[in-house]
Amino acid sequence: MNVQEMISARGISFWLVEKHDVPVASIHFAWKGGVETDPPAQQGLAKLATAMLMEGAGDLDATAFQGQLADHGISLNIDATRDYIQGQLYALTADMPKAIDLTQLALTKPRLEAEAFTRTRAQQLSSIKQSMAEPDWQARYRLMQTVFGGHPYALRGAGTATTLATIGIDDVKTFYLSHIARDNLHVVVVGDMTADNAKTMVDQLFGALPDKSTVPTVPQATWPSRESPTGQTIWVKRKGAQTIWQWALPGVDDDDPDWFAANVVNYVWGGGGFSSRLMQEVREEQGLTYGIGTGLSAMEHGNVWMGKAALADDKVSHAMTYVQGMIARLHQGGLTQDEVDGAKTYLINSLMLDLTSSRGMAQVLLDWKLSGRAAGYLAERTQGLQAVTLEHANRVAKKMLDPAAMLSVLVGSPPSLPPGVTAKEALWQNE
Amino acid sequence: MTIAVTNTHASVFNPHVTTLDNGLTVIVVPSASGPVVSHMLWYKVGAADERDGETGLAHYLEHLMFKSTKTLKAGEFSKVVAALGGEDNAFTSYDYTAYFQQIASAELPRMMTMEAGRMNDLLLKDDEVLTERDVVLRERALRTDDDPAARLGETVQASLFVHHPYGRPVIGWGHEVEKLSVQQARDFYRRWYGPNNAVLVVSGDVTPDAVVALAQNTYGKIPTFQAPARVRAADPVLTADRRVVVKDKDVQQPQWQRHYRVTPWRDDKEHSYAMEVLGEYLNNPAGPLVDQLVRQQKVMVDIAADYDGRNLDDGTFSFTFVPADNITMHAAEDAFEKLLADLAQKGVAAADVTAAIQRLQRNAVFARDSLMAPGYAFGLALTTGRTVADVEQWPARIGAVTPDQVNAALRQLVANPSFVTGELLPASLSPTVH
Ligand SMILES: [Zn+2]
Numbered sequence: 001m002n003v004q005e006m007i008s009a010r011g012i013s014f015w016l017v018e019k020h021d022v023p024v025a026s027i028h029f030a031w032k033g034g035v036e037t038d039p040p041a042q043q044g045l046a047k048l049a050t051a052m053l054m055e056g057a058g059d060l061d062a063t064a065f066q067g068q069l070a071d072h073g074i075s076l077n078i079d080a081t082r083d084y085i086q087g088q089l090y091a092l093t094a095d096m097p098k099a100i101d102l103t104q105l106a107l108t109k110p111r112l113e114a115e116a117f118t119r120t121r122a123q124q125l126s127s128i129k130q131s132m133a134e135p136d137w138q139a140r141y142r143l144m145q146t147v148f149g150g151h152p153y154a155l156r157g158a159g160t161a162t163t164l165a166t167i168g169i170d171d172v173k174t175f176y177l178s179h180i181a182r183d184n185l186h187v188v189v190v191g192d193m194t195a196d197n198a199k200t201m202v203d204q205l206f207g208a209l210p211d212k213s214t215v216p217t218v219p220q221a222t223w224p225s226r227e228s229p230t231g232q233t234i235w236v237k238r239k240g241a242q243t244i245w246q247w248a249l250p251g252v253d254d255d256d257p258d259w260f261a262a263n264v265v266n267y268v269w270g271g272g273g274f275s276s277r278l279m280q281e282v283r284e285e286q287g288l289t290y291g292i293g294t295g296l297s298a299m300e301h302g303n304v305w306m307g308k309a310a311l312a313d314d315k316v317s318h319a320m321t322y323v324q325g326m327i328a329r330l331h332q333g334g335l336t337q338d339e340v341d342g343a344k345t346y347l348i349n350s351l352m353l354d355l356t357s358s359r360g361m362a363q364v365l366l367d368w369k370l371s372g373r374a375a376g377y378l379a380e381r382t383q384g385l386q387a388v389t390l391e392h393a394n395r396v397a398k399k400m401l402d403p404a405a406m407l408s409v410l411v412g413s414p415p416s417l418p419p420g421v422t423a424k425e426a427l428w429q430n431e
Numbered sequence: 432m433t434i435a436v437t438n439t440h441a442s443v444f445n446p447h448v449t450t451l452d453n454g455l456t457v458i459v460v461p462s463a464s465g466p467v468v469s470h471m472l473w474y475k476v477g478a479a480d481e482r483d484g485e486t487g488l489a490h491y492l493e494h495l496m497f498k499s500t501k502t503l504k505a506g507e508f509s510k511v512v513a514a515l516g517g518e519d520n521a522f523t524s525y526d527y528t529a530y531f532q533q534i535a536s537a538e539l540p541r542m543m544t545m546e547a548g549r550m551n552d553l554l555l556k557d558d559e560v561l562t563e564r565d566v567v568l569r570e571r572a573l574r575t576d577d578d579p580a581a582r583l584g585e586t587v588q589a590s591l592f593v594h595h596p597y598g599r600p601v602i603g604w605g606h607e608v609e610k611l612s613v614q615q616a617r618d619f620y621r622r623w624y625g626p627n628n629a630v631l632v633v634s635g636d637v638t639p640d641a642v643v644a645l646a647q648n649t650y651g652k653i654p655t656f657q658a659p660a661r662v663r664a665a666d667p668v669l670t671a672d673r674r675v676v677v678k679d680k681d682v683q684q685p686q687w688q689r690h691y692r693v694t695p696w697r698d699d700k701e702h703s704y705a706m707e708v709l710g711e712y713l714n715n716p717a718g719p720l721v722d723q724l725v726r727q728q729k730v731m732v733d734i735a736a737d738y739d740g741r742n743l744d745d746g747t748f749s750f751t752f753v754p755a756d757n758i759t760m761h762a763a764e765d766a767f768e769k770l771l772a773d774l775a776q777k778g779v780a781a782a783d784v785t786a787a788i789q790r791l792q793r794n795a796v797f798a799r800d801s802l803m804a805p806g807y808a809f810g811l812a813l814t815t816g817r818t819v820a821d822v823e824q825w826p827a828r829i830g831a832v833t834p835d836q837v838n839a840a841l842r843q844l845v846a847n848p849s850f851v852t853g854e855l856l857p858a859s860l861s862p863t864v865h
Contacts, residue, residue: 001465021463022800063726067717071786073793092796119726126732126753129684135577238681241576242569273518274497274509284506287565290573310573342514349516353533356464356635356802430683 001355003365003375008199010207014187015365015375016198019358025096025191027089027205028362030370032184033215034080035157036301042167044159046080048124049175053078055116057105062116065102074099076106082153083300084370085179090359093192100204107180108208112169121164128158132430135238135411136308139246142234142409142426143306147248149228151221153302161431181213182206186369190362221302223250230405235423236412243316243412244308249405251296251303252396254371260384261396262296262305267343268335268393269326269401270294270307275342277326278307286322288315298371305400316414324418327403334394348385351378442823443795444805447639451647453655454627456813459642460634460805468635470542471531471806472550475630475814476623478603479525479596479663479744487603488619490523491567491611495620496530497521498559501552505559508545515541525597526743527814533802536636540645547649550624560613568609571602579679580686580855586675587853591690595666595744625656630813634805663744666692666849673851680858685760688751692849696740697816702843703740704828705836706748709844710738712779712787712837720750723770730758730766743815748844760854775845781834788829795826 004016038045054076056062069076072095078087091099131137141156148154159167185206189198224230230250252262263271270278270293278292292309311319355361368377410423417423447459478489498505512519517534532542575581585600592598602608631650633642696703713720713736724731732753740746754763798804812822821828 022796024797024800063717063722067715070715070717070790073790073797090797092793115726119729119732122756123732125756126684130686132683133579133679133681135681241572272513274506275513280506283566285562287562288569290566290570310569310577312569312572342510346513346516349535350513350518352465352467352516352535353518353802356467356533357800359800428681 001361001378004195005375006195006199006202008203008207010203012182012185012187012202012206014189014198014202015369016193016195017190017361017365018193018195019190019361020192022358023093023192024358025091025093025189025193026358026362027187027189027201028087028366029089029185029187029206030084030086030366031179031181031186031213032084032300032370033179033213034084035082035155036152036218037179037216038152038155038159040155041163042159042171043155043163044124044157045167045171045175046085047158048121048164048167049172050078050080050085051120051124052112052117052172053106053110055120056111056113057102058109058111060105061111061113065106068098068102072098074102076103078106080157082157086366088359088362096193096201100201104205104208107205110176112172114169117169117172121167124158125161125164128160131158135240135244138236138238138429139244139308139409139411141429142236143246143248143407146228146232146234146407146409147223147304148221148302149225151302152218153221153299177210178214178216181210183211184213184215185209186366188362188365188369190365191358218301223302223304224405230407233408233410233417233421233423234426235410236426236428238411238428239413242310243313243410243414244310245316245320245408245410246306246308247406247408248307249305249400249402249407251298251305252400253303254298258396258399259298261388261392262400263347263385264340264343264388264393265330265335265397265400266294266296266305267347268339269330271296272343272346275346278323281326282309282319282322288312288319313412313414316410316412317416317418320408320421321418324403324406327401327406330397331401331403332398334397335390337390340388340390340393344385344388348382351381443798443825444808444823446805446809446819446823448819449643451626451651453651453653455646455650456630457643457646458630458632458805458809458819459637459639460632461637461639462635462799462802462805464635464802466536466636467533467802468536468539468633468637469531469533469803469806470539470546471529471632471803471810472546473527473529473630473632473810473814474624475526475628475658475661476528477524477526478599478601480623480661481596481599481619484607485611485615485619486599487567487608488611488615489528490602491564491608492616492619493521493523493528494563494567495555495560495616496549496553498563499554499556500549501554502548503545508549511541511545517542523601525601527810529810531803531806539633539637539642543645543649547653550626550629550650551653553620555613555617555620557613560616564608564611567602568605571605571608574602575600576605579677579682583675583677583688583853583855586677587688587690587851590673590675590851591692591747591849592666592745593669594664596663597742597744622659625658626650626653627655628658630810632806632809635802661743666745668849670848675851675853676856677854678856678858678860682855682857684753685857685860686751686753686855687760687764688749688853690747690749690851690853691844691847693740693746693748693844693847695742695744695746697743700828701832701836702840703746705832705840706738706740706746707791707829708784708787708832709779709837709840710736710748711791712783715787715790719770719774724752724766728766730755730763734767741811741815764852771845775838775842778838779834779841784832784834784837788832791829792826
């Protein structure tokens with residue numbers, strides 16, 4: 001993978017990987033500042049604003065705009081995530097000029113018609129209602145609320161019926177003005193395109209955007225804090241076919257010297273699919289769950305180490321006790337040399353599998369670019385992982401895997417909880 | 432601008448196809464995807480091949496294929512793959528069960544040795560088999576029992592196929608899954624798993640000769656067996672109204688669906704290709720359903736259409752919508768039926784048919800930007816009665832569909848009495864009464 005650092009004629013820097021085996025290209029782009037910048041009373045604004053970019057631009061109303069995308073086989077998605085507004089543009093090389101035309105039209109001349117706004121807001125509300133029916137969503141909502149307390153990361157990305165009702169078209173316009181500019185833009189181009197072609201297209205896409213953004217600053221989230229302590233259990237009572245259990249521990253920053261070691265520990269504990277201790281011992285050996293796993297979430301302004309499992313109600317107490325015991329074992333005894341070696345090999349080599357399509361490669365590179373990595377990060381990453389020793393991994397396990405720090409959310413009807421655990425009851429969220 | 436996908440790519444993947452002496456079909460698609468390979472083995476057996484009373488057995492066996500063999504311990508298969516930096520998994524449907532790994536191409540021989548091993552050497556030990564049954568029951572709880580929309584989908588399917596085994600859930604009915612025995616798993620494995628009932632697809636950084644030689648050395652050593660014929664009961668034409676309703680306390684957003692049972696590809700291929708074009712036309716976000724019902728009449732929040740003909744037996748054509756907030760399900764359903772009837776009467780314009788065809792044909796190029804696409808395309812085709820040529824000629828077949836055929840397909844769909852309507856409702860709402 002040869003990542004070229006490019007600067008367009010109009011001064012927009014981007015990364016390019018030329019890949020001429022299939023006549024397609026992917027342009028992935030992002031602006032910093034996503035859901036996190038929504039005012040609390042207007043939660044859902046970033047998602048609504050990005051959705052409105054697909055509702056017609058210039059002379060094209062929503063049907064005409066989406067019809068032209070479809071007729072040229074252009075896939076264009078723009079969505080607000082926690083930290084960013086992210087876009088993915090994918091088309092046959094032959095259709096790229098049209099794809100660029102339509103995308104830049106959406107970014108610079110969105111129509112923002114009242115009818116489309118009302119309809120798009122209703123769609124967002126409908127998807128919120130569908131999400132709220134999911135016990136998994138309910139658990140994640142409580143977990144984020146508890147971990148991030150008053151920080152914007154506790155906000156609901158899609159908003160609520162109440163907050164959506166307060167958002168008007170002017171708010172969407174203000175959002176575009178503050179967020180969609182050239183100084184907070186990140187672009188990656190992968191595919192059947194020459195360097196000169198790519199430069200021209202990047203200029204056509206983004207050259208007309210304002211120079212400067214005015215994205216509100218987001219403070220760093222500190223967890224645990226006095227407002228949001230660790231070590232609690234929260235229980236949303238619900239009669240269903242199972243109990244959802246989600247948990248969190250403090251995480252680690254992706255710039256931290258412990259980052260690679262933490263990834264190795266995570267892989268061995270619960271990130272490594274069938275190879276992880278959690279899947280091996282809780283699923284394979286005991287048949288307590290279909291899926292159990294963990295993931296390190298390193299965000300722009302805060303970090304958390306999360307895990308989840310779905311369990312039969314009457315197995316919740318046993319499974320929680322067992323997993324707590326496993327954390328204690330990792331905390332005290334650490335990993336084995338074999339486990340560390342296996343994790344390193346997997347983490348180093350499996351990345352290749354994400355790079356086999358132009359879209360996969362573009363997304364991996366954009367994620368790196370957004371987290372401040374250099375274009376040559378692939379080699380740096382490999383070296384960083386290779387350098388992790390058993391001793392370093394064990395030191396990280398000792399520091400981070402503290403059974404007493406675990407914050408748990410249960411959604412279900414377990415008949416009992418592990419000895420000594422008292423749960424704080426919370427309500428099923430329905431608005 | 433017109434695009435000549437049909438002319439520039441008369442074929443899609445240009446595969447290399449071999450059949451080993453023992454009957455295993457080997458398909459190789461070299462591609463420039465980096466130093467990696469996708470290794471996929473498909474068996475021509477799925478949930479629709481289970482006997483009465485043993486629903487869920489095909490999927491259960493899929494799980495058990497990761498247990499002890501003569502050379503591997505339980506769970507070791509996936510561990511070896513991961514330790515080499517690869518990914519592996521498996522999936523089961525009505526007509527097939529497939530196993531795959533994506534991994535550095537240098538590790539292909541190891542993958543073939545292990546996959547060929549479990550084709551013939553699975554031990555199915557009592558304790559491992561029974562523990563995994565609990566896992567499958569947990570999977571059912573997660574996917575279906577605890578999800579009102581999935582429970583509705585399962586009941587719609589069971590009501591649409593009242594006699595053919597497509598009416599059963601792939602994961603099985605809970606009361607039967609919990610009683611599946613070690614002996615049933617062994618019998619199913621012996622009855623269906625063997626080289627002449629399987630299709631191997633290898634794509635990525637490989638050469639056909641090397642793959643065939645490796646296959647010969649691994650899979651090639653497994654003897655041919657007598658694979659059973661896939662005989663399934665056919666459904667009657669039912670003309671009674673069938674409406675299924677799930678009401679649930681957790682549901683806030685009502686949803687509606689209608690599934691039609693349609694002629695299998697096998698029985699009328701041209702009709703099936705026309706249905707594929709019709710599905711693309713109707714599901715287009717700029718097409719008549721979304722434009723009229725969502726944007727103009729505002730009776731729905733969203734609507735989607737889907738034709739699924741990729742089966743050995745009957746296909747399905749389905750519609751799903753979410754009614755607008757202030758609109759009753761009844762009114763939204765009426766608006767949908769009226770629009771579909773109007774479309775059938777007026778006919779789809781030739782230009783719309785051409786546009787839908789070109790949208791579909793582009794997918795043949797996009798498919799080459801994916802390591803696993805050849806595996807999915809050929810595996811699915813060859814386990815559902817199709818040939819390699821059916822995959823390679825797909826763009827041309829789609830290109831040959833005429834507006835008359837699309838309109839005939841639409842009229843036939845509107846007049847088709849074999850359908851089931853499903854409603855997902857909050858506990859407080861009453862179902863639609865006509
Ligand atoms: Zn399964």
